[in-house]
Amino acid sequence: MTTPHILIVDADILVRTPLAEYLRACGYLVLEAVDSVEAQALLADKASAIDIVLADVGGEERSGFALAKWIRERFSDIRVILAGSIADSVEKAARLCDDGPALSKPYDHRIVLEQLKRLRAARKDTLA
Numbered sequence: 001m002t003t004p005h006i007l008i009v010d011a012d013i014l015v016r017t018p019l020a021e022y023l024r025a026c027g028y029l030v031l032e033a034v035d036s037v038e039a040q041a042l043l044a045d046k047a048s049a050i051d052i053v054l055a056d057v058g059g060e061e062r063s064g065f066a067l068a069k070w071i072r073e074r075f076s077d078i079r080v081i082l083a084g085s086i087a088d089s090v091e092k093a094a095r096l097c098d099d100g101p102a103l104s105k106p107y108d109h110r111i112v113l114e115q116l117k118r119l120r121a122a123r124k125d126t127l128a
Contacts, residue, residue, distance in 0.1 A: 005046075007031045009039040009055035009067065010083075019054075036067040047075050057084035 006028050010016040020030045033039035043050060053071060057064040068080045
């Protein structure tokens with residue numbers, strides 16, 4: 001049986017490096033990539049050796065979801081694990097919306113109601 005090869009894709013060095021070191025100590029051969037672009041380059045060169053890709057769903061340089069789709073379309077033998085947190089997703093959503101704050105799930109109905117009221121009141125003020 002061959003030693004499994006893992007590719008970890010995560011921009012956060014404080015997350016990626018300790019995990020890579022731990023998996024190496026457990027007997028895995030580990031490659032690391034900062035983003036999807038770097039991961040795709042490694043996969044193009046070493047796809048036959050990589051068994052599993054563990055990727056952060058976020059990232060500024062294409063998402064982990066896009067990387068997973070790209071891998072599935074090209075390398076049917078490679079398994080993909082996506083990781084991330086609700087807090088990261090909410091933070092990214094907040095950056096896209098000018099009317100923050102961001103809401104997280106499960107929803108607190110009262111907070112949603114207050115947010116809707118605030119946004120409607122702000123809209124009425126701009127229309128007046």
